[in-house]
Amino acid sequence: MKISLFVTCLNDTLYPQTGIATVTLLERLGCEISFPFEQTCCGQMHLNSGYQTETLELVRRFLDVFEKEDAEYIVSPSGSCVAMIREYFPKVCEWAHDTALETRAKVIASKTLELSEFIVNILKLEDVGAYYPHRVTYHSSCHGLRTLGLGDAPYKLLKNVRGLELMPLENSESCCGFGGTFAIKNPETSTAMLSDKMRCILNTKANTCTGGDNSCLMHIGGGLSRMNTGVRTVHLAEILAQTEGRA
Amino acid sequence: MPFLNPTTYQKAAKTALENPQLRRNLGKATTAIREKRLRVVAELPDWQQLRDAGAAIKTNAMQRLPELLLQLEESVQKAGGKVHWASDAVEANQIVSSIVKSHNAKEVIKIKSITTDEIGLNDALLESGVVAIETDLAELIVQLAHDHPSHILVPAIHKNRSEIRELFLKSFNIKPEDLTDEPRALAEVARRYLRQKFLTVPVAISGANFAIAETGTVSVVESEGNGRMCLTLPKVLISIMGIEKVLPELRDLEVMLQLLPRSSTAERMNPYTSLWTGVHADDGPQEFHLVLLDNGRTKVLGDEVGRQALHCIRCSACLNVCPVYERAGGHAYGSVYPGPIGAILTPQLIGLETAHAQSLPFASSLCGACYEVCPVKINIPEILVYLRGEVVKEKTGFFNLEGAALKSMAWVFMDAKRYELAQQAARVGQIPFAKNNKISSLAGFMTGWTNSRDLPSVPKQSFRDWWRENKGKS
Ligand code: SF4
Numbered sequence: 001m002k003i004s005l006f007v008t009c010l011n012d013t014l015y016p017q018t019g020i021a022t023v024t025l026l027e028r029l030g031c032e033i034s035f036p037f038e039q040t041c042c043g044q045m046h047l048n049s050g051y052q053t054e055t056l057e058l059v060r061r062f063l064d065v066f067e068k069e070d071a072e073y074i075v076s077p078s079g080s081c082v083a084m085i086r087e088y089f090p091k092v093c094e095w096a097h098d099t100a101l102e103t104r105a106k107v108i109a110s111k112t113l114e115l116s117e118f119i120v121n122i123l124k125l126e127d128v129g130a131y132y133p134h135r136v137t138y139h140s141s142c143h144g145l146r147t148l149g150l151g152d153a154p155y156k157l158l159k160n161v162r163g164l165e166l167m168p169l170e171n172s173e174s175c176c177g178f179g180g181t182f183a184i185k186n187p188e189t190s191t192a193m194l195s196d197k198m199r200c201i202l203n204t205k206a207n208t209c210t211g212g213d214n215s216c217l218m219h220i221g222g223g224l225s226r227m228n229t230g231v232r233t234v235h236l237a238e239i240l241a242q243t244e245g246r247a
Numbered sequence: 248m249p250f251l252n253p254t255t256y257q258k259a260a261k262t263a264l265e266n267p268q269l270r271r272n273l274g275k276a277t278t279a280i281r282e283k284r285l286r287v288v289a290e291l292p293d294w295q296q297l298r299d300a301g302a303a304i305k306t307n308a309m310q311r312l313p314e315l316l317l318q319l320e321e322s323v324q325k326a327g328g329k330v331h332w333a334s335d336a337v338e339a340n341q342i343v344s345s346i347v348k349s350h351n352a353k354e355v356i357k358i359k360s361i362t363t364d365e366i367g368l369n370d371a372l373l374e375s376g377v378v379a380i381e382t383d384l385a386e387l388i389v390q391l392a393h394d395h396p397s398h399i400l401v402p403a404i405h406k407n408r409s410e411i412r413e414l415f416l417k418s419f420n421i422k423p424e425d426l427t428d429e430p431r432a433l434a435e436v437a438r439r440y441l442r443q444k445f446l447t448v449p450v451a452i453s454g455a456n457f458a459i460a461e462t463g464t465v466s467v468v469e470s471e472g473n474g475r476m477c478l479t480l481p482k483v484l485i486s487i488m489g490i491e492k493v494l495p496e497l498r499d500l501e502v503m504l505q506l507l508p509r510s511s512t513a514e515r516m517n518p519y520t521s522l523w524t525g526v527h528a529d530d531g532p533q534e535f536h537l538v539l540l541d542n543g544r545t546k547v548l549g550d551e552v553g554r555q556a557l558h559c560i561r562c563s564a565c566l567n568v569c570p571v572y573e574r575a576g577g578h579a580y581g582s583v584y585p586g587p588i589g590a591i592l593t594p595q596l597i598g599l600e601t602a603h604a605q606s607l608p609f610a611s612s613l614c615g616a617c618y619e620v621c622p623v624k625i626n627i628p629e630i631l632v633y634l635r636g637e638v639v640k641e642k643t644g645f646f647n648l649e650g651a652a653l654k655s656m657a658w659v660f661m662d663a664k665r666y667e668l669a670q671q672a673a674r675v676g677q678i679p680f681a682k683n684n685k686i687s688s689l690a691g692f693m694t695g696w697t698n699s700r701d702l703p704s705v706p707k708q709s710f711r712d713w714w715r716e717n718k719g720k721s
Contacts, residue, residue, distance in 0.1 A: 007710050007711075009660070009666070011710060012670075012709050012710040012711055013670050013673065013709055014703050014706070015710075016706055016708060016710035016712075016713055019710035019713070019714075020710065020713055023714075023718075035711075035714050035718070037663060038663045039663070040659075040660040040662075040663055040666045041656075041660040041666075043657075043660075045653070045656075046653055046656075046657055047632060048613065048632060048635065049639070049649070049653055050608075050632075050636045050637075050638055050639035051636075051639055051650070051654070051657065052636040054653065054657035057657065057661060058657060058660055061660075061661060088632070091629065095552060095633065095636070142612075142616075143615070146615035146616070146618070173616075174570055174614075174616075175612050175614035175616070177570070177612055178612065179611065179612025179613050179614070181649075182609070182612045182613070183612075183695065183696055183700075184692060184693065184695040184696050185257060185695065186256070186257055186260060186571075186609070186610065187695035187696070187698060187699065188257075188260060188261045188264045188575075189260050189571055189574050189575050190612070191698075191699040192264055192270075192574040193571075193574060193612070194699070194700070218702070219700065221701075221703075222700030222701045222702060222703075223699065223700050225700075226687070226701050
């Protein structure tokens, strides 16, 4: 199956290992991957900060870049960026009363998928042959959970990872307090939310917290690192990419 | 809006978060009601269809608002009631005051109504020499404490029972040994005080949960029965409602009365649902006034995206699930409408000119829990995001650092070459800050992050560099 990878600007710049793992994993599962070099950012941060004019330009640019691709699907290892594309691309165009762009956005939105839902719902796979001998807990990021409705797709994948012990997370549906610039604009409230999230994570006794979104993991990991907890954050793609030979 | 605190959300939340008792009270109360709501909602297999139906009824009602309001006026008049139109708080207060005065009343009893809080009715009445007595227990507590409600449905959610006991000892001159902090004992004190008021005060004031255009029927949904007393015992009843509360037909209540109690108090049906139509000889109030309040609502209705906020049936489910509300409480929103609904409704009602109004759409991590529970499916995160755009438009003209940063970032993202150069620049620029692959301290507005969290440092190779090296050019 031919797919285009939208790696996201955050992963490209700060978490290249997540992008590399996504490529390794999807190639192992038989996908032919293209990476359009012109891609940059989906505009999520601009939208959430209220910069709609700039967002609209970035949406238009994203569509220009990915419409040129002849792949069946656009896959991305980031729940919030996929939520931006699927949910907000059409809305931003609608708010600007640009119906032509809205139609284009809807086409791209309909073929853009988050990594775990792509594997479970399109490739119809739950066991990807991964090996990861650690105690792991899963943080279901809000965008993945609520906007995309990923449901149990990530859990299905994790349950089939050999050596992995999945530790249930209390209050798993509550937000970690990141929310993009929210963490900077409302640092006290954000930190109060993060503390509760970290307490739940530490209670699981897991040594690894995973998730489908490096922005939330950056937030949680940043807190865990500051507190010297010894618990690390690892993107789901990196767990699924590891096999026995390469562990 | 009279109870408007001009402090921005950020500042008010910071103060609230420094109060550990408040955080405990809130955490306990919201967690309990959240779990209960989940249980009663799960009992209904058609909950999602009910939500769809609720949303459809409200959308339809808003589209036909002018016509429905005229129909409501006619129906109420036919049933013997009087209808008054108030374009703003001042007008509404004048209307109510003059009705009260015409009966020479020195006291009025009130059933909890956020709309009257919105217009500051109690203060306005006091100015004309009339004391308004709140009869909802929690609302009474807030009134006695000279405090403000912090929750739509549980106005005293921020107070625990020992705090309430202290308040009652003081307010009713009770000896400490005569009152425990048992909820039953506390309620008894309030009951004795209120009973006497119900039987003697001639004028009552209520809000309205719904009003039916077809029949002129007005409805109030409550838990304690004190509302029922207000609605039936006094000679004169004045009900004040926002114009968005009108529903086309009586049968719309079938949907709404299933959605509201489950979402608000997590009950299958609330204990008291009162419905009345005009006046009836020798039964109930002999004079009924309905005040229809605009106070910014038609302006909200004019906004294609923001108008969804008018669908709200004030159930408060969005407050109870909101992680931001749970941490900082209702007062931080500086308005009678707290929580997620407040963050989208207040700035639209009062306009986006003040720093306070501008801060509200940003008082959210956009986690979407509110949208998930809203019984009439108001897409609160969408409106928050949309309003942030309106705030930024409002702010154009003067220089701000964040705006400059985001605009230049957009310029960078518009070109892949510029973007790659920026990646390289970040790698070099971080050198003074990065230690052991992490950044623990930054200056300026970024301290908001690094005060409690590390940041990863920028790695040597970006993903695209890796791809170039290993996969060749795409
Ligand atoms: S916005 Fe929705 S959930 Fe919140 S109070 Fe209104 S009806 Fe209830």
